[in-house]
Amino acid sequence: MSFTDYLFLFAGMGLVTYLPRALPLLYLTHKQLPQWLVDWLSLIPVAILSALLAPTLFTDSATHSFDLGKPELLVAIPTLIFALKTRSLGGTVLVGMLLYWLAGMII
Amino acid sequence: MREQTKQTLRDGAAAAWPICLGYFPIGLALGVLTQKAGLPWWAMALMSVMVFAGSAQFICIAMLTAKASIPAIIMTTFVINLRHMLMSSALAVHLSGVSRRFLALYSYGVTDESFAVNMTRFREGGWDHRRALVVNQLANTAWFLATLAGTLIGQFIPQGAFGIDYALTGMFICLLVFQLQDRICIITGLLAAAIAVAWYLMIPGDSYIVGASMSAATLGYVLKRRYRRGK
Secondary structure (H helix, E strand, O other): OOOOHHHHHHHHHHHHHHHHHHHHHHHHOOOOEEEHHHHHHHHHHHHHHHHHHHHHEEEEOOOEOOOOOOOOHHHHHHHHHHHHHHOOOOHHHHHHHHHHHHHHHHH | OOHHHHHHHHHHHHHHHHHHHHHHHHHHHHHEEEEEOOOOOHHHHHHHHHHHHHHHHHHHHHHHHHHOHHHHHHHHHHHHEEEEEEEEHHHOOOOOOOOHHHHHHHHHOEEEEHHHHHHHHHOOOOOOOOHHHHHHHHHHHHHHHHHHHHHHHHOOOOOOHHHHHHHHHHHHHHHHHHHOOOHHHHHHHHHHHHHHHHEEEOOOOOOOHHHHHHHHHHHHHHHHHHHHHOH
């Protein structure tokens, strides 16, 4: 592909990436939102985080099947406990990495 | 530089570093794949600036390798990134009254990771749109550098060192813990996890993210209203 092809492709991808991010912000921030929408939106972060994480922990992406034995899941349990006890983001990231690294050497 | 600006940059950096750390292995991997797919290094750089969206970039490279057409790649990108509409809507609650010009710039950096970090900070308080923008732009810078490094020197870097592949998973686990404020949040989180796993196993593609989070938030909302009325 030529420079123009790449430019055209990335411009198109950039536009369809940017618009869904920008339109709700530009529109909703200058409106008085109804209470039900605020309540519903307040549950979106926990739901999205959970939905993003769960398939990583509980499924095998190669075979597309349910899996309770992945190192990602085994490491997630002590990492979760550490997060609950310390409430430290940086600490949790480092502990998770360390445990995953150790798990990789053992398994 | 004014003291206030310095403090904003410092706070933003303190919040953004786990994202930047987590972006390195993923960005390097994308860079290596891009280079293997035959794209020049400048195409990688151009792409990471124009399309700041990791999963869409991975799929773009896979589709280019499979000789997919440009409109097909653009359509796929659109579908994958629709989930950010939901995130921007949730962020809007905390950014009311901010100028449209600022929001136009801010929107560029709304990703899964910056959303999760900024949402948590906004909820805890002491956070504002400037600090949030610093998080977005630092994450973008790290992503740009990591993907570029991947195309140039990616093949010489050993994979999986120090468990760095787990950085983003660890970050998401902790941010999820921060979101578990009351019983309704815990139930919503569990529902989202269960629905996401079932959806992911049954329906191919990325629709499980939007599907599971919207269904779980709706169920959680209904439960919350019942609970309130019951009291």
